[in-house]
Amino acid sequence: MKRIVGVRGVASAILALSTAATFSASVISSGGASASQKPRAASSSFVIGTVNSVQKIDPDVVTNFLDFEALGLIYQTLVQENANLNIVPDLATSWNFSNGNKTLTMQLRQGVKFHDGSTMTSADVVASLTRAQASATADPSASYLGSVTNIAASGPNTVVLTMSHPDISVLEGLATVNMAIMPAAAISAGTIATTPDGTGPFKYSSWVPNTSFTMSANPNYWGGKVSLSSVELETIPTEQSISAALQAGTIQMGLLSQPTVVSTIPKSYKVQKAMTLSYRALQMQDRKGILSNVNARRAIACATDRKQILQDSVFGQGKVVGPVPMGPYASQPVSSICPTQNLKQAKKYLIASGHPKGFTFTAITSTDLDSTSAYQAIAMQSQLAKVGIKMNIQNLAANAYIQDWLKGTFQAAFAENGANPNPYVMYGRYFGKGATLSVPAGYTSASLQKELLAGDEVSTPAGQVKAWKKLSADLTGNAVWIWLFTSYDFAALSPSVHGFTLSPVNTTQLSSLATTSVS
Amino acid sequence: MNKILAIGRRILSVLVTLWGVSVIIFVVLRLLPGNAVTAAMGVSEGLLTHAQVAALNRYYGVGQPAVQQYLSWLHATITGNLGISLSSRMAVSTLVGTALPVTLELAFFAMLLGLLIGVGFGMFSALHPGRWQDDLGQTVSVVGLAVPSFILGTVLVVFMSTKFHYFPSSLGFIGFFTDPWLNFQQIIFPALVLSLGIGAAILRTTRAAVLEVSGLNFARTALGKGVSRKAFIWRHLFLNALTAVVTMSGIQLGYLLGGTVIIEQIFILPGMGRLLITAINNRDFPVVQSVTLIFAAGFVIVNMLVDVAYSLIDPRTRKR
Numbered sequence: 011m012k013r014i015v016g017v018r019g020v021a022s023a024i025l026a027l028s029t030a031a032t033f034s035a036s037v038i039s040s041g042g043a044s045a046s047q048k049p050r051a052a053s054s055s056f057v058i059g060t061v062n063s064v065q066k067i068d069p070d071v072v073t074n075f076l077d078f079e080a081l082g083l084i085y086q087t088l089v090q091e092n093a094n095l096n097i098v099p100d101l102a103t104s105w106n107f108s109n110g111n112k113t114l115t116m117q118l119r120q121g122v123k124f125h126d127g128s129t130m131t132s133a134d135v136v137a138s139l140t141r142a143q144a145s146a147t148a149d150p151s152a153s154y155l156g157s158v159t160n161i162a163a164s165g166p167n168t169v170v171l172t173m174s175h176p177d178i179s180v181l182e183g184l185a186t187v188n189m190a191i192m193p194a195a196a197i198s199a200g201t202i203a204t205t206p207d208g209t210g211p212f213k214y215s216s217w218v219p220n221t222s223f224t225m226s227a228n229p230n231y232w233g234g235k236v237s238l239s240s241v242e243l244e245t246i247p248t249e250q251s252i253s254a255a256l257q258a259g260t261i262q263m264g265l266l267s268q269p270t271v272v273s274t275i276p277k278s279y280k281v282q283k284a285m286t287l288s289y290r291a292l293q294m295q296d297r298k299g300i301l302s303n304v305n306a307r308r309a310i311a312c313a314t315d316r317k318q319i320l321q322d323s324v325f326g327q328g329k330v331v332g333p334v335p336m337g338p339y340a341s342q343p344v345s346s347i348c349p350t351q352n353l354k355q356a357k358k359y360l361i362a363s364g365h366p367k368g369f370t371f372t373a374i375t376s377t378d379l380d381s382t383s384a385y386q387a388i389a390m391q392s393q394l395a396k397v398g399i400k401m402n403i404q405n406l407a408a409n410a411y412i413q414d415w416l417k418g419t420f421q422a423a424f425a426e427n428g429a430n431p432n433p434y435v436m437y438g439r440y441f442g443k444g445a446t447l448s449v450p451a452g453y454t455s456a457s458l459q460k461e462l463l464a465g466d467e468v469s470t471p472a473g474q475v476k477a478w479k480k481l482s483a484d485l486t487g488n489a490v491w492i493w494l495f496t497s498y499d500f501a502a503l504s505p506s507v508h509g510f511t512l513s514p515v516n517t518t519q520l521s522s523l524a525t526t527s528v529s
Numbered sequence: 530m531n532k533i534l535a536i537g538r539r540i541l542s543v544l545v546t547l548w549g550v551s552v553i554i555f556v557v558l559r560l561l562p563g564n565a566v567t568a569a570m571g572v573s574e575g576l577l578t579h580a581q582v583a584a585l586n587r588y589y590g591v592g593q594p595a596v597q598q599y600l601s602w603l604h605a606t607i608t609g610n611l612g613i614s615l616s617s618r619m620a621v622s623t624l625v626g627t628a629l630p631v632t633l634e635l636a637f638f639a640m641l642l643g644l645l646i647g648v649g650f651g652m653f654s655a656l657h658p659g660r661w662q663d664d665l666g667q668t669v670s671v672v673g674l675a676v677p678s679f680i681l682g683t684v685l686v687v688f689m690s691t692k693f694h695y696f697p698s699s700l701g702f703i704g705f706f707t708d709p710w711l712n713f714q715q716i717i718f719p720a721l722v723l724s725l726g727i728g729a730a731i732l733r734t735t736r737a738a739v740l741e742v743s744g745l746n747f748a749r750t751a752l753g754k755g756v757s758r759k760a761f762i763w764r765h766l767f768l769n770a771l772t773a774v775v776t777m778s779g780i781q782l783g784y785l786l787g788g789t790v791i792i793e794q795i796f797i798l799p800g801m802g803r804l805l806i807t808a809i810n811n812r813d814f815p816v817v818q819s820v821t822l823i824f825a826a827g828f829v830i831v832n833m834l835v836d837v838a839y840s841l842i843d844p845r846t847r848k849r
Contacts, residue, residue: 059699063807065569065616073573145580148588150573152581203618219617219624220807221799222701244701247794247803250683254690255699255797276691378810379571408571409563409812416575427572439576447575 055224056238056528058520059252059261063245064223067214068203069190070142070149078187080223080243082518084125085190085208088116088135088169089181090521093514095287095337095431097181101130101191101209102169111176111469118167123230124193125213132163137194139171141202153439153446154183176467182432187518211236211524221245237509237527250274253502262507262528265519266500268381269325275502282512283327283498284519287430289335290323290386292373292492293423295452300371301421305363307489312348312356313397314390320495323385328497333485335496336514337431338471339478344493345486356397368398373422375403376411383424386494418449429496433478434466441490453490504528543829550825551606551818555599558814565589565615568812589615602815606822612815614808621819624804629823631702632793632800635723636785638716642724644778646673647731651774654732655739656762666732673729682722682795689718698796719796723789727781734777738770771842779835783828 062076069081088102102116122130139161142149157180160172173180183189196207206214211233212225223243227236244261246252249271252264256279266272272281292310294301301307316330332341343349348356360366373390375383387403394401401422406414414420430436440451441458448454461484465477486493499519501512510526513519566585567574574582586592593601605612611621646669654666690696697714705712742748743766751765790802801820808816 065811073570145578146584148577148581148584150570150576152578153576218627218799219614219619220803242701244699244797246699246797248683251686251696251699251795251797254686254696258690258694258696258699260696260699407562408810409561409567412567412572412574413562415572425572446577450572450575 055240055242056263056523056526057242057244057261058263058265059244059246059255060265061245061247061249061252062265063220064217064243065219066203067206067217069187069192069206069208070147070202072187073150076223076243079518079520080225081190081206081208082187082210083212083225083241083520083523084206084210084214085187085192086210087187087189087191088118088184090185090518091182091431093511095514097185100185101135105181107178107469111178111467112173114171114173114180115164116169116171118169119232120167122209122232124209125207125228125230126193126196127230128193128195130191130193130209131166132169133166134194135169135191136161136163137197138191139169139189141192141197142189149188151183151186151188154180154186154189154435178469179432179434179438179466182430182435212241215240231524233524236524238523241523256502256504259504262504263510264502266502267497269327269498269500272327272500272502278505280503280505280507282501282503282510284501284512284514285329285336285496286499287336287428287496287514288426289331289429289496290380290382290424290426290494292390292494293425293450293452294489294491295418295421296490297452297454299421300365300369301452303363303365304488305359306365306369307492308347309356309359309363309397310394310399311345311486311489311492312352312359313394313399314348314492314494315351315393316344316494317350318393319386319389320497322389323382324495324497328495330494331496332493333482333491334431334433334436334478335429335493339431339433339475341479341482341486341493346483347487347489351393353397360397360399368400370400370402371421372402372404373424374411374414374420375405375424376408377405378408379411380424380426382497383426386424415450418452423450433481434462437481437485438462438466441485453488455484455488455490458484458490539833543833546829547822547825551603551822552599554818554821555595555602555814558812558817559595561812563812564591565812565814566591568810569616598814602818605815606819611819614816615813616808616811621815624816625801625819625823628799628801628804630704631798632786632789632802634705634712634716635720635789635793635798635800636782638720639723639727639785639789640778640782642720643727643731643781646724646728647778648735648774650728651732651735652739652762652767655736655743655766658740663736666736670729670732670736673725673732676725678722678726679791679795681725682719682792685718685722686795698798702797702799715796715798719789719792719798723785723792727785730781731774731777735770735774738773739766742766742769768842772839775835775838775842779831779838783831786824786827786831 060076062074064076064080065074066072066077069085072078072081086101088100089097090100092098101119101122103119105114105116107114118132118135124130141147143152143155157173157175157177158171159174162170164170190208192202193207196202211228211231213228215224215226217223222245224240226240227238246255249266249268252266253271253275255261256264275281294307296302296307320326320328320330330344332344334341360368373387375387377384384405391401391403415423439445439447441453442462443459445451461477461481465474465481468474468477503510506529508527508529511522513521566589602612611625614621614624650666650669654663657663686696697711702715703711748765751761789800790806793800793802805817805820808820
């Protein structure tokens, strides 16, 4: 008897499952209108899909791209970079250098309120910059304040930075979110790492790690009314799924980097692109082995077809660049010896190097860190083979690559490095005197150090252009590294989104959300 | 008394297995290059001074003796909070508490659909050997085993979103008790994708087991006695083939708990798979250890349930 009951149970279960399957099929056939029209918790939430997720919410310790974006909407800095990568006012309205460019005096914007309602004063700025500079904070941008010996308030709306030597590039350092201005009281209370509190257009609402980060409009924003009532950064692990969500109407914007996915988005959606403020390069350890031979490196530089690498790795969605990829001091030409592939010249350099038939070296890549690096390597491998240079490729997991990179235990490395319009900020850390990244840079030169210092100390625009042009020529003439290209980032927008412009400043690409609206 | 001893032995073996898993995972994680500081800072770690690196090491607990790290995590696990996530600084139990129900729900629906496909088509094939029904069943099993779930999932997502503007998972995961209908829509499609592979394996097992049983003497005897076709199929064939089906289902369910990783990525489900992948990338050891231990515990529990099911299905096993 029990067996019969068991049989009926099994049959009932199968029947129930059949119903479930039929039910799900009916969902597909109905087009699922009810789900796509189903409102989120906050119906007017502006949802941005991204493969990244917010990892930390303390602006002084963030390094992740999306952390900068999210916190860049909550916090503000004394100065900022505009779309042309020039330094413009933010929380400081004006500034001037004095004492031979060793003193920087900044006037603060008045009437600015933090999200907690308190008014921003010079005491908050001093506390914020002091926190960023402190070793215990471990701010990755603290080196930007390396020359700063004193930070002091001079009245409620004036701050004075005293430097040990002339350093006008300190302004670029003050534009990063790592130098965000926060309430002195929150710093004292130790709540910065758990409760973001800035002066930006959006206030922190909630954070579900690996899932979403939500902000709401700041009604007291000094920059004017914010149209979007809330913004949610939703983590969608694959770009294909971001494209799907956009077309399903469940997100209003998708942040993308893969041209293959961008090409699948229908024309009715707006796709904006902006050059990332980073560059791809083949870094070389020039202190030992075959790559210590300058003519061997020059042979690599001349045998490289950068345009083809750009095409093969990102479908041409970018631009071939030199050491300074963009901004007022952009390298032009991109290389002082071989701006384009020149195999004849490469062979001449090989003869000069003492290896007329070529040589062998190994380059590391990490597709975990840069999904295009393997394509770059394969393209370059076949180009170098034309002149007899054999490049072995070793693809490493992210952490293994980072460790090798930091220790300089590689011959060559395909790298994507952060860029800055100011060449001193970009290369002082690699090639300057006492450079913190001298080991992975793999090259030391007294002339480069002089050029960097000279460029940092010149204050006239014409003088700066001349100084940085010389630096670009030196870096490419000695083939210190092989600079390749910079690519685009993409923002795919629902047709209902207005007023958004993807900024070329890669740590605050979303800054125009303050003036964005949805019809 | 013997029963109590047997239960005690079983519980002890489970605990030893889980402890072994925790030690292996702990050791393997420490063999990976890099640590939480490297994962958090990337190449920017090179910009830090020694004092800054020391501060970060203290923050992430890097540099503590391995034994101390293990014992600290083990103590936290035994007391139930599973430690603190190195990257988000949240309690691991909180993170797992959010992710585990999603994965369990997904696994439950995938298993149900897998059983429906596997048992349904398996019986259908076995009862019509060598005919078109059998060919259909065999085709379903080959397709189910041959098509990777990530391809099927991606195709389904693209098809639904481009043709029907429908992708319910991208609304952000909604719990069953918040909105059962939306929750069902979010779960059913990834479950369907996962169920095909499971169903194919169960289908082949069901077919083979039923065909084997149908050739045995007692089956011929039953037919000779004149039992109805319905009773013959369900009471004599299916129930006697059920042991093999349950065994295969148990194995599939065990793998399923850890096999939802890619599908959760494609369908944007904030389950254990996504939690694990992010934690591995961040070298967030307490989270990786805890999630892996939960997967292992799930496997062990499923195995125990399969053993219990044997005794319910086949009275002969109760006497052993």
